[in-house]
Amino acid sequence: MPNPFVALQPFSDWLSTTALSVGIQSTTWIVPSVQILHILLIAALIASVALLNARLLGFAARSQPVADVAKRFLPWVWWVVPGLALTGLILIIAEPTRELTNPIFFAKLFLLLLVLLLTGVVQYRLSRNPAGWERLAPSGAAAIPTTFSAKLVGASSLLLWVGIVVAGRWIAYFLDL
Amino acid sequence: MSFPTELLQQLQDTAFATAIGESVWLFPTIETIHVLALALVVGSIAVVDLRLLGWASARRAVSSIAREVLPWTWAAFTVALISGGLLFSSKAVQYYNNIPFRIKIALLLAAGLNMLWFQLRTYRDVAQWDAAAKPPAGARWAGSFSLVFWVGVVAAGRWIGFVL
Numbered sequence: 516m517p518n519p520f521v522a523l524q525p526f527s528d529w530l531s532t533t534a535l536s537v538g539i540q541s542t543t544w545i546v547p548s549v550q551i552l553h554i555l556l557i558a559a560l561i562a563s564v565a566l567l568n569a570r571l572l573g574f575a576a577r578s579q580p581v582a583d584v585a586k587r588f589l590p591w592v593w594w595v596v597p598g599l600a601l602t603g604l605i606l607i608i609a610e611p612t613r614e615l616t617n618p619i620f621f622a623k624l625f626l627l628l629l630v631l632l633l634t635g636v637v638q639y640r641l642s643r644n645p646a647g648w649e650r651l652a653p654s655g656a657a658a659i660p661t662t663f664s665a666k667l668v669g670a671s672s673l674l675l676w677v678g679i680v681v682a683g684r685w686i687a688y689f690l691d692l
Numbered sequence: 693m694s695f696p697t698e699l700l701q702q703l704q705d706t707a708f709a710t711a712i713g714e715s716v717w718l719f720p721t722i723e724t725i726h727v728l729a730l731a732l733v734v735g736s737i738a739v740v741d742l743r744l745l746g747w748a749s750a751r752r753a754v755s756s757i758a759r760e761v762l763p764w765t766w767a768a769f770t771v772a773l774i775s776g777g778l779l780f781s782s783k784a785v786q787y788y789n790n791i792p793f794r795i796k797i798a799l800l801l802a803a804g805l806n807m808l809w810f811q812l813r814t815y816r817d818v819a820q821w822d823a824a825a826k827p828p829a830g831a832r833w834a835g836s837f838s839l840v841f842w843v844g845v846v847a848a849g850r851w852i853g854f855v856l
Contacts, residue, residue: 554850558734559738561732562764687720
């Protein structure tokens with residue numbers, strides 16, 4: 516299958532000759548350090564979305580209202596994603612061809628766009644109707660069950676984030692395939 | 693050859709280790725699982741550590757957060773350990789002789805000892821400070837050490853990939 520993103524090769528070549536890119540490349544510790552920071556931010560993000568989506572799915576923190584769990588973990592998503600974008604951007608500027616001519620990178624961006632839209636919907640929906648994804652618990656039960664749509668949203672979000680991490684790791688291996 | 697090297701060479705020569713080393717997709721696939729698992733380990737540990745420091749979820753009891761989060765940490769740690777072991781087996785001798793790898797293992801042990809000390813000492817009287825927004829110094833130290841060790845584990849782990 517032809518790779519349409521080779522069209523970005525001239526742009527990548529130009530970017531890699533800019534003073535900024537050359538500066539990052541010639542300072543050997545920048546790329547490794549930024550990658551480590553990127554992974555640590557991924558850890559913060561994955562744990563936050565795992566715990567929130569596990570609540571939506573009814574796997575964890577079942578006694579707490581969905582809105583309370585969201586209030587604890589959603590802000591982390593909105594704070595960490597810009598950090599990931601910034602560290603990711605530095606890595607792209609350092610090695611443009613590795614990402615910009617790589618279909619896996621664009622698949623990752625597409626999944627990211629989807630999951631951010633979905634997260635926006637979750638945030639909006641919970642702000643309008645905090646208990647909207649909860650079903651009535653049988654009297655005396657400590658656990659608050661969630662609705663089918665809550666489970667669908669939780670599963671979709673979890674799958675999208677896992678897909679983003681998988682795509683991110685495979686950017687490095689695209690040329691081997 | 694010295695004792696550990698000989699044993700590690702045997703591990704590396706087993707059928708599954710050779711398969712991982714020779715396949716184009718097996719190593720990246722196991723590595724991806726390792727990254728997902730370690731992200732969950734480090735991120736979920738951080739939830740508890742930040743609570744111990746009093747920096748996050750301060751209105752919820754420490755024990756309730758530990759009960760909610762730590763099963764995930766342990767499940768993810770098991771996956772990280774198995775996937776990490778498989779990655780290790782494919783180049784056992786090289787990993788064993790790799791300085792960042794040794795630093796990573798040392799930091800993992802340090803994180804484990806810190807957790808053990810916390811569980812056996814500090815956490816025993818959790819009932820007295822469970823609801824405290826700012827837990828006692830011992831718990832705050834445990835949280836700080838844990839964060840530092842786990843950040844170190846991630847850094848050393850990434851570093852392995854640059855020199856091996």
